[in-house]
């Protein structure tokens with residue numbers, strides 16, 4: 001589905017993967033659940049582009065539903081993979097970047113989650129830092145939005161007003177909300193991350209879960 005010129009969201013995946021088309025190649029933002037590779041590559045093929053045209057895979061954070069198909073997509077495309085240092089270390093260790101908040105009575109659930117939801121360790125190529133500007137979508141800024149997890153980052157394109165906020169905020173038909181409490185590492189930092197993103201001059205919010213929010217100014221959960 002097209003969001004703006006050269007910006008798409010892959011439909012029918014539970015965690016959103018975004019595709020940015022630049023003259024020199026394609027960029028993916030987040031890598032979806034495990035076994036999402038074929039759906040993402042089919043969408044890219046529908047844009048008339050082969051897998052090798054994907055040059056970058058940018059990761060907002062290390063949660064399993066955002067990196068589940070990372071290794072498979074990297075293998076299929078040869079893309080450069082990038083994440084913050086904290087999240088890259090978690091991905092390399094095959095673990096979450098924060099402790100779970102599930103109650104201890106949920107130990108069976110926790111064991112099952114660990115077994116089925118922890119992707120294999122993967123070495124990310126490039127470490128991203130707050131303020132860095134990537135040669136994507138006219139200059140894509142890396143924004144430190146820790147809170148949902150310790151190394152969460154968002155990506156903001158000032159020239160288009162598009163913010164890719166990962167799970168620092170979630171969206172639904174009612175609008176934009178903060179990071180879901182049960183998945184939030186530090187609620188105060190998470191709220192500061194919302195404030196920071198509200199001050200950027202965002203026009204379009206592309207979240208990790210939920211619909212894209214157009215005309216986003218004034219809709220931030222402050």
Ligand SMILES: [Zn+2]
Nearest residue numbers: 061063148167
């Ligand atoms: Zn998450």
